[in-house]
Amino acid sequence: MTIEVTQENLIKRLGPGRHLIVTDANVEAYYGKRFPGMDRFVIAPGEVSKSIETYERLIAYMQEKGMTRGDYLIALGGGVVGDLTGFAASTYMRGVPYINIPTTLLAMVDSSVGGKTGINMGNAKNAIGSFYNPTDIWLDVGFLETLPKREFASGMAEIIKYAIGFDPEMIQQIQAMDWPFDEMKNNREHIEALIIKSIAIKEKVVEDDFRDSGNRQKLNFGHTLGHAIEAYYGFKTYTHGEAVAIGMAYQLKQANQLGRLSDSAYETCMALFNKFNLPVDLRVPDHICGVAWHVAKDKKRKATHIHTIQLEKLGQLQIIPVDFTVFIDNLGCDLKIKIATVAPRKLSGHIPGIPSKSIAHRAIIAAGLSETPTLVGPIVMSNDMMATLEGMKALGSEIVLSKDGYYRIHKKSGDVENALIQCRESGSTLRFLMPFCFLAKGGVTFTGEGRLSDRPLTPYYKVFDEMEVAYTTADGGLPVTVEGNLKPGLYEIPGNISSQFVTGLLMALPLLDGTSIIKLTTPLESKGYVDLTLEVLDHYNVKIFQDSELTYRIPGNQHYEGQDFYVESDYSQAAFWIGANALGSNVKVEGLNEKSRQGDRVIDTVLKSFACKERTIDLSNCPDLLPILSVVAAVTPGKTTFVGGKRVRLKESDRLHAMAVELDKMGASIEETPDGLVISGQLALKGGHVWSWNDHRVAMALAIAATRCETEVVIHGSQSVDKSYPNFWEHYRVLGGEVNVQHIGETV
Numbered sequence: 001m002t003i004e005v006t007q008e009n010l011i012k013r014l015g016p017g018r019h020l021i022v023t024d025a026n027v028e029a030y031y032g033k034r035f036p037g038m039d040r041f042v043i044a045p046g047e048v049s050k051s052i053e054t055y056e057r058l059i060a061y062m063q064e065k066g067m068t069r070g071d072y073l074i075a076l077g078g079g080v081v082g083d084l085t086g087f088a089a090s091t092y093m094r095g096v097p098y099i100n101i102p103t104t105l106l107a108m109v110d111s112s113v114g115g116k117t118g119i120n121m122g123n124a125k126n127a128i129g130s131f132y133n134p135t136d137i138w139l140d141v142g143f144l145e146t147l148p149k150r151e152f153a154s155g156m157a158e159i160i161k162y163a164i165g166f167d168p169e170m171i172q173q174i175q176a177m178d179w180p181f182d183e184m185k186n187n188r189e190h191i192e193a194l195i196i197k198s199i200a201i202k203e204k205v206v207e208d209d210f211r212d213s214g215n216r217q218k219l220n221f222g223h224t225l226g227h228a229i230e231a232y233y234g235f236k237t238y239t240h241g242e243a244v245a246i247g248m249a250y251q252l253k254q255a256n257q258l259g260r261l262s263d264s265a266y267e268t269c270m271a272l273f274n275k276f277n278l279p280v281d282l283r284v285p286d287h288i289c290g291v292a293w294h295v296a297k298d299k300k301r302k303a304t305h306i307h308t309i310q311l312e313k314l315g316q317l318q319i320i321p322v323d324f325t326v327f328i329d330n331l332g333c334d335l336k337i338k339i340a341t342v343a344p345r346k347l348s349g350h351i352p353g354i355p356s357k358s359i360a361h362r363a364i365i366a367a368g369l370s371e372t373p374t375l376v377g378p379i380v381m382s383n384d385m386m387a388t389l390e391g392m393k394a395l396g397s398e399i400v401l402s403k404d405g406y407y408r409i410h411k412k413s414g415d416v417e418n419a420l421i422q423c424r425e426s427g428s429t430l431r432f433l434m435p436f437c438f439l440a441k442g443g444v445t446f447t448g449e450g451r452l453s454d455r456p457l458t459p460y461y462k463v464f465d466e467m468e469v470a471y472t473t474a475d476g477g478l479p480v481t482v483e484g485n486l487k488p489g490l491y492e493i494p495g496n497i498s499s500q501f502v503t504g505l506l507m508a509l510p511l512l513d514g515t516s517i518i519k520l521t522t523p524l525e526s527k528g529y530v531d532l533t534l535e536v537l538d539h540y541n542v543k544i545f546q547d548s549e550l551t552y553r554i555p556g557n558q559h560y561e562g563q564d565f566y567v568e569s570d571y572s573q574a575a576f577w578i579g580a581n582a583l584g585s586n587v588k589v590e591g592l593n594e595k596s597r598q599g600d601r602v603i604d605t606v607l608k609s610f611a612c613k614e615r616t617i618d619l620s621n622c623p624d625l626l627p628i629l630s631v632v633a634a635v636t637p638g639k640t641t642f643v644g645g646k647r648v649r650l651k652e653s654d655r656l657h658a659m660a661v662e663l664d665k666m667g668a669s670i671e672e673t674p675d676g677l678v679i680s681g682q683l684a685l686k687g688g689h690v691w692s693w694n695d696h697r698v699a700m701a702l703a704i705a706a707t708r709c710e711t712e713v714v715i716h717g718s719q720s721v722d723k724s725y726p727n728f729w730e731h732y733r734v735l736g737g738e739v740n741v742q743h744i745g746e747t748v
């Protein structure tokens with residue numbers, strides 16, 4: 001039965017004494033007036049109060065008040081109040097009695113039962129604590145009238161756990177509840193019954209196994225992942241119940257997929273989560289790898305195995321030990337993923353610039369089409385470079401490593417048939433080589449990895465339709481096979497989806513047997529990249545005429561012939577170090593060409609605008625600078641508005657979204673707009689766990705953010721730098737950075 005909590009009832013129960021109510025400011029605001037004659041110690045709401053400092057203040061207050069072993073502490077609030085009060089009660093004078101009056105649904109069914117008390121140390125939840133039971137638990141569902149709906153749902157997640165894991169009869173009662181309810185009265189009976197049943201289950205399990213060694217682990221259903229989810233997001237993004245709901249949903253999905261749990265039981269469980277709008281997946285599914293890392297560090301994990309709690313049928317849970325690598329594999333987390341732990345410190349020193357990826361792509365293609373061999377280099381063997389080198393070989397070029405990083409390249413004689421090109425994640429390789437489909441009899445098949453399949457190709461498909469070139473795609477994505485000949489003529493394409501279509505056509509059309517015209521139907525963005533194309537074409541004696549801002553004329557029957565090609569240093573990569581300098585580091589990147597035509601050379605000018613209080617940065621000609629510039633903006637005072645960045649969403653990740661999510665996790669003030677970001681700068685970021693979104697530029701930008709963080713930054717998916725800058729972490733260390741890179745499996 002539940003009881004109405006009033007001052008009169010309390011005093012009747014406790015008798016005279018120096019009793020003290022511990023509560024938080026929210027509960028005090030609603031209910032403080034119910035206890036006008038009782039002393040109250042009010043703490044700040046939320047996890048921050050489960051700290052040594054608050055504990056010390058509470059004990060000092062009790063001493064000052066002269067409380068003795070005969071006096072009671074009364075916890076009036078949610079889990080935080082209960083845990084702190086219980087811990088103070090268990091330690092003050094080696095133990096004083098306390099009464100727990102939970103005011104949240106979660107506390108009623110979970111933390112108030114079981115005798116666990118504790119406070120946090122840093123990010124480690126309940127690092128200091130004790131097993132200590134309250135003398136009484138007073139239940140008053142009336143408190144739930146004022147509980148926010150999201151908090152109510154959070155408590156329902158625990159009730160759902162009891163229902164599906166221990167007592168399926170509760171399921172109908174949950175199904176019968178009105179939700180969301182306006183008034184408690186129609187639901188009161190169901191809720192009371194569910195709370196009482198939940199407590200009875202927990203008490204029974206705990207009684208049988210007070211120190212958490214056997215069956216009590218079943219109460220942790222969904223919690224191993226749930227705790228890891230809370231920790232990965234710094235206890236910010238999901239409530240406890242939401243995190244546990246996601247944890248349970250993952251286990252249920254796996255059990256169902258392995259045939260251990262019936263479809264109907266699985267669907268029943270999912271419907272219960274849905275009823276209360278509880279999430280069943282992470283908003284960013286790839287974040288599961290970061291969550292898995294936290295599981296690896298979980299104190300409950302034994303050796304290389306993890307004890308998972310799995311539902312076999314409604315009402316029946318099993319404890320099943322699973323190899324940790326199998327566990328993370330089952331979560332859908334790629335074992336190739338690496339994690340870089342980066343210490344929060346500034347960088348200084350010299351590093352050599354890395355050869356420009358954009359220029360090298362173009363030079364390899366031009367050299368590969370030339371019958372006279374030329375030496376192209378230096379080239380750093382990133383995944384993207386490998387894709388273009390292999391791609392040109394597939395189209396009939398001979399490529400031989402001549403000396404350190406320099407390749408002798410030319411076109412071989414003879415026909416090529418049915419070429420297959422693995423573009424990996426390189427948009428440039430795919431879009432630069434697609435128009436060369438006519439170089440292989442029987443066509444060319446392009447395949448790729450990661451997000452490449454989702455990046456736009458429609459401007460080419462329109463051209464192929466017009467030119468009667470056949471293509472077959474897998475549901476509009478990759479692999480795609482293209483077969484047929486482009487013809488000289490008019491090519492109308494947009495200039496604002498990707499300049500890479502313009503580059504691809506500019507490189508292929510000179511080989512046709514007549515003049516072609518490229519007409520841009522929308523203004524050209526990323527213009528600097530098209531200028532680079534024209535520069536490389538000129539070097540190989542291929543002539544293009546720009547008749548107007550939107551029109552290029554390309555004479556046919558041309559041949560690629562040229563001198564050796566030196567690949568200058570990459571401004572897009574140097575931008576990370578230059579960005580670090582804007583944040584107080586002192587890095588010299590050697591070998592940059594001050595007269596380079598690379599668009600990203602604009603980084604120097606853009607950084608100057610940070611001297612003003614407010615600045616607007618247009619990304620339309622420097623999309624690749626967004627990740628690093630957003631980091632600079634996050635830790636430079638003033639407001640930065642990024643515009644013109646729609647295309648930035650179409651790269652290896654949606655970079656606007658990725659940077660907004662990750663910088664927000666690190667404590668930045670950042671807002672996403674349809675074509676940019678708005679960032680209010682501050683002095684430092686917090687640090688913590690972040691996800692690279694499998695995007696090299698996001699990973700590198702987050703590494704630079706670490707130079708202005710208060711604690712270390714743990715970058716999940718740090719291997720993504722291999723796409724363009726495989727020696728990035730090595731350079732980071734050369735500059736005095738402290739980086740520890742591990743495979744997720746090695747964190748065990």
Ligand SMILES: O=C(O)C1=C[C@@H](OP(=O)(O)O)[C@@H](O)[C@H](O)C1
Pocket residue numbers: 357358359428497498499500503525526529530623624647
């Ligand atoms: O031509 C190139 O080398 C590139 C063009 C740009 O793409 P978009 O033209 O699609 O913006 C840029 O983002 C990419 O990294 C490289």
Ligand SMILES: C=C(OP(=O)(O)O)C(=O)O
Pocket residue numbers: 384425426427428429624651652697724
């Ligand atoms: C977008 C990029 O490359 P690509 O388009 O070649 O994949 C990049 O390097 O940031």
